[in-house]
Amino acid sequence: MNIDSSSSEQYPTRGQLERHLSQSxxxxxxxxxxxxxxxxxxxxxxxxxxxxxxNSVSPTExxxxxxxxxxxxxxxxxxxxxxxxxxLQDLIEEILKVSVRDILSDVTLETGRMGIIVVLEExxxxxxxxxxxxxxx
Numbered sequence: 001m002n003i004d005s006s007s008s009e010q011y012p013t014r015g016q017l018e019r020h021l022s023q024s025x026x027x028x029x030x031x032x033x034x035x036x037x038x039x040x041x042x043x044x045x046x047x048x049x050x051x052x053x054x055n056s057v058s059p060t061e062x063x064x065x066x067x068x069x070x071x072x073x074x075x076x077x078x079x080x081x082x083x084x085x086x087x088l089q090d091l092i093e094e095i096l097k098v099s100v101r102d103i104l105s106d107v108t109l110e111t112g113r114m115g116i117i118v119v120l121e122e123x124x125x126x127x128x129x130x131x132x133x134x135x136x137x
Contacts, residue, residue: 014131017124018042021095025051028091032084033058037114044132049092049118056107056114065109077107088116096124 012020021042030036038055057065057073058080064073089100099121107114123132 009127011125011127013128014044014126017096017126018044021049021051021092024091024095025053025088028084028088029053029056032087033080035059038112044124044126046132047120047123049096049116049120051114051116051118053114053116055112057109057112061109062112070109073109077109081105092118096120098122098124 019042022040025042026037026040035058037053040054041052043050057077061073061076064070064076085103089103093100100118101121102119103116104119105114105116123129126132
């Protein structure tokens with residue numbers, strides 16, 4: 001029997017990668033910022049990764065917002081995003097084993113949701129590549 005060492009069987013499935021990313025991003029926030037965000041959803045499509053984080057607002061940001069200091073809370077969030085961006089990029093590159101071109105993120109203090117779009121150099125290798133949505137012409 002001929003075994004091809006480049007077989008896609010050695011790669012994780014898309015779902016496994018997305019779950020691993022979700023858990024790792026939650027752990028990243030817990031470890032680096034001292035709070036556990038809520039549900040984190042990751043979805044790979046083409047050369048992009050979409051991340052939605054529920055309850056992403058830190059207790060400090062929430063306190064500032066509750067006390068009428070929304071502009072200061074937004075500045076705190078911007079500073080946190082700037083400080084964590086390269087570490088988050090490293091984490092994503094380590095898990096997906098592809099380079100990151102760009103990270104775009106925003107948070108809504110009123111809802112506590114954060115959205116992150118990650119533009120990748122290439123589509124990550126997965127066991128089931130047909131499961132990654134492709135752009136249709």
